[in-house]
Amino acid sequence: MKIVVCIKQVPDTKGGVKFNPDGTLDRGAMLTIMNPDDKAGLEAALKLKDQFGAEVTVVTMGLPKAEEVLREAMAMGADKGILVTDRVLGGADTWATSTTIAGALRNLEYDLIITGRQAIDGDTAQVGPQISEHLNIPVISYAQNIKVEGDSVIVERQFEDRYHVVKAKMPCLITALSELNEPRYMTPGGIFDAYSKEITVWGRADLKDVDDSNLGLKGSPTKIAKASDKVRKGAGEKVNLDPDESVSYIVGKLKEKHVI
Amino acid sequence: MNLEEYKGVYVFAQQVDNEISSIAFELLGKAKDLAADLNAEVTAVLLGSGIKGLTDQLAEYGADKVIVVDDPELKDYRTEPYAHALASVINKYKPEIMLVGATAIGRDLGPRVSARVATGLTADCTVLEIGDFPLQAVPGQEQLHNQLLMTRPAFGGNTIATIACPYNRPQMATVRAGVMQKIEPIKGAKAVVEEFNPGFTPDNKYVEILDIVKAVTETVDIMDAKILVSGGRGVGSPENFKILEDLAEVLGGTVSCSRAVVDSGWKPKDLQVGQTGKTVRPNLYFAIGISGAIQHVAGMEESDIIVAINKDADAPIFDVADYGVVGDLNKIVPKLTEALKAEIAAAK
Numbered sequence: 001m002k003i004v005v006c007i008k009q010v011p012d013t014k015g016g017v018k019f020n021p022d023g024t025l026d027r028g029a030m031l032t033i034m035n036p037d038d039k040a041g042l043e044a045a046l047k048l049k050d051q052f053g054a055e056v057t058v059v060t061m062g063l064p065k066a067e068e069v070l071r072e073a074m075a076m077g078a079d080k081g082i083l084v085t086d087r088v089l090g091g092a093d094t095w096a097t098s099t100t101i102a103g104a105l106r107n108l109e110y111d112l113i114i115t116g117r118q119a120i121d122g123d124t125a126q127v128g129p130q131i132s133e134h135l136n137i138p139v140i141s142y143a144q145n146i147k148v149e150g151d152s153v154i155v156e157r158q159f160e161d162r163y164h165v166v167k168a169k170m171p172c173l174i175t176a177l178s179e180l181n182e183p184r185y186m187t188p189g190g191i192f193d194a195y196s197k198e199i200t201v202w203g204r205a206d207l208k209d210v211d212d213s214n215l216g217l218k219g220s221p222t223k224i225a226k227a228s229d230k231v232r233k234g235a236g237e238k239v240n241l242d243p244d245e246s247v248s249y250i251v252g253k254l255k256e257k258h259v260i
Numbered sequence: 261m262n263l264e265e266y267k268g269v270y271v272f273a274q275q276v277d278n279e280i281s282s283i284a285f286e287l288l289g290k291a292k293d294l295a296a297d298l299n300a301e302v303t304a305v306l307l308g309s310g311i312k313g314l315t316d317q318l319a320e321y322g323a324d325k326v327i328v329v330d331d332p333e334l335k336d337y338r339t340e341p342y343a344h345a346l347a348s349v350i351n352k353y354k355p356e357i358m359l360v361g362a363t364a365i366g367r368d369l370g371p372r373v374s375a376r377v378a379t380g381l382t383a384d385c386t387v388l389e390i391g392d393f394p395l396q397a398v399p400g401q402e403q404l405h406n407q408l409l410m411t412r413p414a415f416g417g418n419t420i421a422t423i424a425c426p427y428n429r430p431q432m433a434t435v436r437a438g439v440m441q442k443i444e445p446i447k448g449a450k451a452v453v454e455e456f457n458p459g460f461t462p463d464n465k466y467v468e469i470l471d472i473v474k475a476v477t478e479t480v481d482i483m484d485a486k487i488l489v490s491g492g493r494g495v496g497s498p499e500n501f502k503i504l505e506d507l508a509e510v511l512g513g514t515v516s517c518s519r520a521v522v523d524s525g526w527k528p529k530d531l532q533v534g535q536t537g538k539t540v541r542p543n544l545y546f547a548i549g550i551s552g553a554i555q556h557v558a559g560m561e562e563s564d565i566i567v568a569i570n571k572d573a574d575a576p577i578f579d580v581a582d583y584g585v586v587g588d589l590n591k592i593v594p595k596l597t598e599a600l601k602a603e604i605a606a607a608k
Contacts, residue, residue, distance in 0.1 A: 011415070094371065095380055122414055123535075124383035126371035129339070133375035138465040139339055141368040154470065159276075159364040160530075164336070165471040169464050221380030221428040225395050225409060227421040236566075238584035240573060243591040247599045250567060253583050257565055259487075259544050260511075260603055 001054040001148070003045040004108055005078065006101060006115040006131070007038040009062050009069040034069045037116025041176035043183040044146050045114050046077045052148065055079050057108065061089065061100055067199055074194035075186035082108075086203040091217025094122070098130030099214045103207030105135060112153065113173040117142055128175035138168045141175040266429035269295040270355035272346060273304040273318055273326070274365055276337070280314055282483070283361035283437045288322040290388055290440040291359060297390040298406055300356065301325060304451070307345045309335040312455075319451035322443050326451045327353065333460040336472065337365050340465035343372040348458030350377050355430045357408050359388075362434035370434045380425040381432040386439050387411035393424040408433070413535075413558060438483045438539040439562075475530075482531055487513030487544045490533055490560070491521060494549020494570060494589060498526040503590070504548060507597045510604065516540065518550045534559035549589050552577025569593065 011030035034042075045056045058073040060066045061084040070081030084104045092100060105113065113135075115128035125141070132139035144163060145156035153172055157164045186194075204215070213219055239249055254260045269291040273284040284304070291302045304323040306314060308330065315326040327349055333341040346369060350358060360366040360373075362384045374381035393407040408431040411422045425431040482488060489508040491501055501515065508515050517527045519534055533540050535555035545563035550556060552568070552575055560566070561580050568581035569589050578584040585592065 093380060094383075095375065095378075098371075098375065120415075122383070124371075124381075125367045126374075126381060126383055129368055129371040130375040133343075133372050136465075138467050139368070139372065140467065141339070142364055159337075161276075162472060162474040164469050165473070166338075166467045167470050168467040221378075222382055222423045222425050223393065225393055225422040225424045227419060229419055235579045236582035236584065238573070238578050238581070238586065240586040243587060243595055246569075246585045246587050246592050247595045250583065250585060250596055251599050251603060253567070254544070254565075254600075255603070259565065260600060260607070 001111050003054050003112045004057050004110045005042045005045045008035045008119045009066040010035045010121045035119045036178045039183045040178045040180040041114040041116050043181045071194045075190040081199040083201045088216050093220035093222045094126040096220045098127045102131050102134035103210035106208035111170040117175045132173035137171050139173045143174045266354045266356040268300045269357045270303045272360040273306045285321040285442040286440040287359045289442045292322040315453050319449040320445040323451045326453050328455050346373045347376040358430040358432045360434045362436045366434050374432050379428040382410040382423045385410045385412045385433045385435045393426045482516040485514040487511045488516045488542045489546045490516040491548050492518040492550030493520040503593045510600050547577050551575045
């Protein structure tokens with residue numbers, strides 16, 4: 001069985017956020033981690049590797065620095081890493097990103113493609129389903145459990161108030177929730193191996209069946225009109241009183257506002 | 261793509277178990293505003309099996325027209341038949357704007373459909389308006405009018421971006437539940453109903469549903485509550501939520517919580533407010549023992565009145581609270597419950 005896991009290097013949102021003058025993110029200037037949902041997707045793939053001896057390939061698109069998450073994934077147990085990087089791919093929205101990744105995946109054999117549900121920087125949850133559309137394969141989003149049986153996958157697909165147990169024939173794309181599992185740690189041996197393995201680097205020329213008009217900032221249908229730090233509603237009053245006075249204060253305010 | 265051909269504001273009218281989801285009515289409310297600015301019609305797209313009886317309800321909430329695709333393949337949500345149905349509606353009717361709820365269904369359907377009809381999709385919007393792109397005229401670039409400007413938070417609520425989709429149609433957006441306002445239903449309103457069936461040919465993309473397991477929940481949906489009494493890690497224990505429940509009961513409100521409380525297993529996930537939980541906008545929101553991480557604030561800052569009680573005077577929750585009280589919640593909350601009980605009794 002061959003599994004491809006799409007992972008993304010994302011800014012750690014606990015740190016600050018920095019922008020380029022054109023309103024896109026200055027990714028080079030921020031601390032980074034492997035996106036949590038993607039890491040759960042990788043762990044799901046590694047579990048299938050433990051169980052069936054699957055070959056796990058991790059793919060990322062990003063700046064050359066994104067090689068770091070591929071090394072991390074390989075130290076966890078992934079077999080191969082592919083970095084898709086090219087200046088012409090920069091500034092891509094979800095459409096252009098999914099077009100690019102689909103173009104890379106057309107070079108690979110796969111039974112299963114796993115992506116995270118969403119990345120913590122954009123929070124869009126779009127790239128996984130869009131890749132599946134470009135590759136014309138089924139998608140099962142929001143997976144909270146994944147099993148393989150013969151040539152099919154059986155997945156618990158989460159909704160707000162229920163889950164569906166869904167069966168699909170492979171090849172199939174699954175988007176993973178971080179609730180899916182606890183990702184394993186890198187091992188010292190794994191880290192050593194990760195650095196002895198080659199990472200494949202692909203650029204624009206390596207993408208299959210992709211038109212230039214669908215790539216990068218220019219090929220993105222959505223355009224940023226404005227980006228800014230969030231302006232929050234200002235703080236109101238703050239009091240530091242004894243408990244009885246605090247209660248009178250709150251009751252007084254609720255009466256003033258006609259809540260009671 | 262001839263952009264001029266695309267007209268009207270369309271809403272994906274999500275239904276589950278043949279009951280229209282609240283988000284559909286919220287989207288219709290917003291669609292009405294946008295359609296007024298564009299001098300266009302509001303059309304609801306209703307997909308399902310045995311759903312023809314639901315069209316009047318959509319009319320009452322603002323749909324001028326309802327396109328119905330009624331087919332057994334659409335009984336329970338599956339990506340492919342739904343994507344096929346919605347993409348076929350878009351290709352045939354050519355909407356200028358297509359709104360979809362940012363639900364577990366919409367966030368799967370939206371991207372699949374946008375990729376199929378080759379247009380952009382802006383996720384989880386909180387503000388939608390009609391305006392110019394670019395916002396200000398730029399020399400050497402044509403400024404386009406009557407564009408859908410879609411504003412959304414990113415980076416866990418740290419930033420906001422306004423996005424346009426100027427050269428592709430439809431302009432597609434998913435919208436978070438609880439953000440847009442429904443209209444007061446117009447009793448007896450009727451919409452023009454049009455049935456359409458693009459035909460369904462099952463292939464490998466039609467996945468099989470083996471089982472549907474519904475979560476058992478007795479709680480009220482916190483998104484519908486007018487008063488929320490929300491507790492955080494500072495409440496200290498699951499047992500201690502009793503004092504919040506007492507307060508909620510006196511006010512006719514509902515208890516909700518922060519992510520830390522769900523992560524600790526004190527309360528179920530459907531009571532969680534915030535970026536990874538639910539967005540709420542009650543008339544009154546009590547934040548009790550909640551520090552106010554940005555992810556929490558993103559889900560409750562639109563509440564009309566926010567009262568915060570926290571022993572840490574520097575807690576970020578005080579930056580968004582209208583009325584902040586620094587103090588021990590264990591001492592204040594029970595006394596507050598008693599005082600409110602007395603006030604309410606006196607008012608009767």
